[in-house]
Amino acid sequence: MINKYDSTAAESGPFKPQMDSMTADQSTRPTVHVRFSAGGTVPGYPTHWRRPHFIQSPIWRWLLYAAALAYLVIGLGSVDINLTRIMEGLPRAWRFVEGFLSPDFMSRGREIWAGILESLTMALTATVVGVLISVPIGLGAARNLAPLPVYMLCRGIIAISRAFQEIVIAILFVAMVGFGAFAGFLTLAFATIGFVAKLLAEDIEASSAEPIEAMRSTGAGWMQMVHFGVFPQVMPRLIGLSWYRLDINFRESAVIGIVGAGGIGSTLNTAINRYEYDSAAAILIVIIALVLAAEYASGYIRRLVQ
């Protein structure tokens, strides 16, 4: 797509089974014969090189540019920018930056601590339960292990779980089980299933077929085959995925509180609504620090399991 010059050589290279080695060798060589004289250029040979465009056809290129420009004009036109409101907001933006420079961990300390603890426990329990449910669903959604009806069912579950944002699922769970951390736990566990099961299934489908075949040839049952043939291959990735999902669940737990599903989100929402930017900044700093810690830990864990 980007470089058309290589493509012919690449195409003609490996597909020459019938030729002997000499002719094959010659045919892959570029056949441009240019004689360079002492100081001059060869007549008829281009002296300037211009790189090919990203989109080769000029018509499509210009059409695309025109469409992009037209969209930008229409799209930006639909944004009603209220300048006076923005000018009014600028001091507030500055106050928020100030809040970040001098965050207030103390005056809402108890609520922040309780919220963070709730977020962490929600994220942990939801990840564990979600991954436990994801493993059978992921196995069922792998085409090389499951029969078609099971495959369709498991893929359906994954699609439903992935379709909506966590916060939309949280609204429904809050309506069903009431406000609080349990609704958040259900939300995050449900969202975890779609994420982990999908990626696990893809990893199982990509795993090498030989160990599975070897297990089958020993007369192993389905469970034994999965246990000794599949799990050793996908375990490092499953651990990595679970850890990554724990990180995502913690970050999500900071927002589902907005609709009443527990966690640090409700504290943050209150702080921002009351314009207590120093407390809001403190909460955001705690979130960033914990996400950073999780990222470093994940690098460490990945090195440990590989």
Added chain:
Amino acid sequence: MPIISRDQHTDWRKYSPLQSLGRFIGWLGFVVLFVTAWQVMNAETYWDFVLDAPEQGAILFNRMFPPDWAYANRLWGLLWDTVNIATLGTLLGMLIATPLAFLAAHNTTPSRLFIRPLALSIIVASRSINSLIWAMLFVAIFGPGVLAGILAIAMRSIGFIGKLTYEAIEEISTEPVEAVEATGASGLQILDYAIIPQVLPAYAGISVLRWDINIREATVLGLVGAGGIGIELSKSLDTINWSGVSMILLMILGTVVVSEWVSARIRHALI
């Protein structure tokens, strides 16, 4: 792999006794942690409500069905806003993330000691904060509306696009760089002729992927007042208009399916 010989048998085990003990303690600690977390989390849970959930769910489903089809006519404008928030936000995010990625990649950064850590910390901060939180901040600062939504999407996209792009820059092959360098090219020319062409397909793919994610996220930004179809979702929830909620959810689902299809097609064409 330890082999244990006993009498005439030879057993192979996956782990030596010491390793099994270590694994057992590890798992035990994990279970204790889980149970503790469960207890702390559910300290204030009313189990009566939870046991009641299937019944509540059935009632909810009955109220949601059938969706209020006529309601859709009022939603198209907001859906257009949602798409605009996602698209313009992605573009703004790309605009900021691109130079940031080159500052953060260790092979293109001007200074590994000062500028690289700074760029990396901006990327981490952007990634750690959910777009809904960014939206809450921008709504508080600039007032409710589409602008706050665009800025929120842009701020969240910086981290995503920046991180994946700088990783792509760090993975480039060095040979084209050396070849262009050997012609006596300047730093910017090396960037232009050797580095950018290698990164461009990955970068375009990353941006399209983020656009797809942003469409999903933009559908709910209205819950905190940042424009788009989420505004009507918030209104319907406040007035307990569940058939309206299900109509909005259907429209969100349709939009997400279309955007995923579009993004998959574009990424397929790019790679």
